Amino acid sequence: NAGVTQTPKFQVLKTGQSMTLQCAQDMNHEYMSWYRQDPGMGLRLIHYSVGAGITDQGEVPNGYNVSRSTTEDFPLRLLSAAPSQTSVYFCASSRDSTYEQYFGPGTRLTVT
Amino acid sequence: QQQVKQSPQSLIVQKGGISIINCAYENTAFDYFPWYQQFPGKGPALLIAIRPDVSEKKEGRFTISFNKSAKQFSLHIMDSQPGDSATYFCAASIWRIQGAQKLVFGQGTRLTINP
Numbered sequence: 001n002a003g004v005t006q007t008p009k010f011q012v013l014k015t016g017q018s019m020t021l022q023c024a025q026d027m028n029h030e031y032m033s034w035y036r037q038d039p040g041m042g043l044r045l046i047h048y049s050v051g052a053g054i055t056d057q058g059e060v061p062n063g064y065n066v067s068r069s070t071t072e073d074f075p076l077r078l079l080s081a082a083p084s085q086t087s088v089y090f091c092a093s094s095r096d097s098t099y100e101q102y103f104g105p106g107t108r109l110t111v112t
Numbered sequence: 113q114q115q116v117k118q119s120p121q122s123l124i125v126q127k128g129g130i131s132i133i134n135c136a137y138e139n140t141a142f143d144y145f146p147w148y149q150q151f152p153g154k155g156p157a158l159l160i161a162i163r164p165d166v167s168e169k170k171e172g173r174f175t176i177s178f179n180k181s182a183k184q185f186s187l188h189i190m191d192s193q194p195g196d197s198a199t200y201f202c203a204a205s206i207w208r209i210q211g212a213q214k215l216v217f218g219q220g221t222r223l224t225i226n227p
Contacts, residue, residue, distance in 0.1 A: 042217035103155030
């Protein structure tokens, strides 16, 4: 089991560029989430999904899009990158029967 | 708006000492309170969690104390070791929608254990 994997590990974007952060899990978890981690702010929920075809917004969704076409994959799209989106992004997954969320290793994104 | 407040931001403890991290919340609808541990360059990992129907939960050297009336909970690390040096996050679940659990995190505490 690879668990939750994220690519790329590091990325630098210019303001206005778009990109997709990839997330995949091989644990057959129905629930997947995206968080951003900023110093002094903890982790904040961006979007989450309760299964293929079902997504919803979290605490800080503006500027990000998600889709869930398969159980395994949950990509996060930045439509037009802004310096305020400089952060470390974590993807997580969990089963319904437990509350534990399994986090990926993160993507460090810098927008200049 | 941060709904879970965590303190201190950083903490230095001598090896063998007790590390204590505190969290406070406002929303009485929270029904699950986990602590996550994060090492540099890694994602957070669940350390220990508690439900509001108990006042304390212990797993090895790690203990959660929960005070429902004060809306506070804390993590105690007994006999702290250098390997415990990490960032610790408290969290709370706000509600379940369609079975999804949405976590609200505290700001994090960077713990350093001096050898």
